Amino acid sequence: MSESRVRPPGIELAGVTRTYGERGPDEVRALRGIDLGIPPGTFVSVEGPSGCGKTTLLNLLALLDAPTSGEVRWDGRTVGTRSERERARLRLAGVGFIFQRFYLLPTLTARENVELPMRALRTARAERARRASELLAEVGLGGRERAYPHQLSGGEEQRVAVARALANRPGLLLADEPTGELDSTNALAILDLLERVRRDRDATLVLVTHNPAVAARARRHITMADGRITSDVAGA
Amino acid sequence: MTLFGRRGSLRHARLQLVLAVAAVGVAVALPVVLVSVGGGVSAHELHDLENAGYQIVVSAPGLHGIADSHSLTERMLSISGVSAASPVLSAGIDTFGASGGPTAALAEGVIPAEFLPTLGPSENGLFPSPLPLGDPMDLVHFANGTYQGHATLDVIVSSPFAAAQNLETGQTLYLGPSANRSQAVGYTITGIFGVPPNLLGPIGAFAVVLPLSDLQVITGYGPAATAVVPDASDTIEVAVAGSVSADPSALSSVEAQIQRLVPYYGVSSLNQEATELQQASGVLTGFYLALSSVGLTIGLLFLALVLLRRVEADRRSIGIRRALGVPGRQIAGGIVAEGLFLAALGGVAGVVAGYLIVEAIATFATSTVQEAAQLAIFVPATLAAIVGGVLALSLLASAIATRAALRIEITEALR
Structure with a gap:
């Protein structure tokens, strides 16, 4: 589908660390001096064992969290340490986030869930409804607009989550273990969908996974261990 | 959420x-x-205040509150704009029927001719007019500053009291300052009056109205009328002419003149009380x-x-x-x-x-x-x-x- 969209930013992380807890024995150093550049429109996978800092890295890229030290830049502008209000504004307009556990709001229908980011951006009601229907049709859920999350299968829920992530036409798509809760058939379908929407929109896609088969879909493979990037390889 | x-x-x-x-x-x-x-x-x-029949009240509570109330009333009536001045003495007394008693009642002593013009709209029609109390100006029993004249010995009773005690016009009701029947004096019931509605309490339901001088004697020094009985009342309700009532400055002027007559007693207008x-x-x-x-x-x-x-x-x-x-x-x-x-x-x-x-x-x-x-x-x-x-x-x-x-x-x- 061809449409106007937010241009994907060039992302840079410079000397980023993220530490949790008080200084001392309880201190957890989730990221240790990350330097990373992600050009617009690339498909990057981030792999590594549990607890290596993948999700923390993704949270920093999504501006859900702020680094303890170092800088997160979009197109050269420091954004990581801006106020929560500003980061929320950037997130709303520029980032689409897909969670492992879908995180649809249980009291909203599929269409209302997709409309949620557009409502926050004060998109006109008619435009919201039209676009939500289009997106749900695009992810193969035309006709399921009025279904509540508990009436959907896991694969369908994740499709709604993908549609929601695309609602405000973001340039940056972030997916945290998007197939972690799905069977292999649904996992493949979701990966195909993500690849297609990324390609159609020329968006940047950063996909966190510990599944090598999923990571293999990406053009660039980052591997992490113990809060550090241990390899960064461009694929075929 | x-x-x-x-x-x-x-x-x-x-x-x-x-x-x-x-x-x-x-x-x-x-x-x-x-x-x-x-x-x-x-x-x-x-x-009730705004619809009282009087506009100014002089008050000094108690049985011996306002001294010389008969003469004070006469002097107030001579003030320009005053249409009526009604001294009222309220006192608890004991009553006795032909054989029973005592029964406590609230007695109000009034000058009959002055009392009716100070009634408010809510009390209109509740009292017989004129009050059947024999001496309209209460000047026979109390004359020239003494109690030498003859008491009228007339009383009117409230309808709840009459109903409870089976009292009728023409019967004799004995009134006394205490539960001692020997001190009571026989009064002829000359009428029955109604009790205003919406009273918050039962006060006034068992009531009698009689000439002021008679009640002064009953509550003074016993049934033997003597010159030493104080001519007292607890309030004097003053009604003014309609033109004065509608003019705040004229009302204030009347109020000031009354205050000069009784500098030691409280004088207030009902407007003031309403405020x-x-x-x-x-x-x-x-x-x-x-x-x-x-x-x-x-x-x-x-x-x-x-x-x-x-x-x-x-x-x-x-x-x-x-x-x-x-x-x-x-x-x-x-x-x-x-x-x-x-x-x-x-x-x-x-x-x-x-x-x-x-x-x-x-x-x-x-x-x-x-x-x-x-x-x-x-x-x-x-x-x-x-x-x-x-x-x-x-x-x-x-x-x-x-x-x-x-x-x-x-x-x-x-x-």
Whole structure:
């Protein structure tokens, strides 16, 4: 589908660390001096064992969290340490986030869930409804607009989550273990969908996974261990 | 935040909502009852004041309050603009029928011809006119500053008293200063008068009216009339001509002239008393609201706790919204809207409950409480102000919950 969209930013992380807890024995150093550049429109996978800092890295890229030290830049502008209000504004307009556990709001229908980011951006009601229907049709859920999350299968829920992530036409798509809760058939379908929407929109896609088969879909493979990037390889 | 939370906790969420609405409702019902009943009683008193047949009152309570009341009355009547001046002595006495007694009654001693012109509209028609008390100016028994003349020995009795004691016109009723029948004097019942409606209490229901000089003798030094009995009354009610009544400065001038006659007694216009009553009513309303603020505080504290609990229950939903970039003000707006909705619901429920409570008291309670409830008035502006105040305070409760919602760590909420 061809449409106007937010241009994907060039992302840079410079000397980023993220530490949790008080200084001392309880201190957890989730990221240790990350330097990373992600050009617009690339498909990057981030792999590594549990607890290596993948999700923390993704949270920093999504501006859900702020680094303890170092800088997160979009197109050269420091954004990581801006106020929560500003980061929320950037997130709303520029980032689409897909969670492992879908995180649809249980009291909203599929269409209302997709409309949620557009409502926050004060998109006109008619435009919201039209676009939500289009997106749900695009992810193969035309006709399921009025279904509540508990009436959907896991694969369908994740499709709604993908549609929601695309609602405000973001340039940056972030997916945290998007197939972690799905069977292999649904996992493949979701990966195909993500690849297609990324390609159609020329968006940047950063996909966190510990599944090598999923990571293999990406053009660039980052591997992490113990809060550090241990390899960064461009694929075929 | 959604109104009914997650499906799994639907019943729990509904219970919280019902309890929050109930807490606010109870908190609102209390001031509604207090203010409507208190305001009603004050308005009733004010109405009575504004519709009294007299405009100025001289008062010095007690059996020996205002000395020389006969001559003072004559001097007041000579003031330009004064149309009537009625001294009244109110005293508790004992009455005896032909064989029974004693029965306590409130006796009012009046100058018959001066008494009727000072009656208000609510008392019109309750008394026979002219009063059948023999000596219209009460100048035979009391003449030239002494009690040398002959008492008329006429009395009129209230209808409740007459009904209770089987008294009829023409019968003899013995009146005395104490329960000792030997000190009582026989009076002929010459008429029966009605009791004004809407009295807050039974005072005045068992009453007799007789010439002022006769009551002065009864309550003075016993039945033997002597020159040393004080010519006393506790109030003198002064009616003025219509033109003076309508002109505040003329009324003030008359009031000042009367005050010069009796510099040691209290002289006040009913306008002044009405103003003071309104001020007192305002103070009472403030007191009622202050008293109610305890309940309101508890109600709104409960509302704040429910909203906080719901923020906690919706922690993940709030985290998801914030992760998607929904601005904090939109999340806050949802919480504030919910707080306002619950407070409005509680406020309306409280007003309805308060109304029903007052109606129940007016229907099923007894005596003074029932009478007071029957006088209650529900002023829409006051009720709206109470609900408005609750809504304003609910913003505070919502602010507490909003603060908690916006302090949720997004990454923590999504774990």
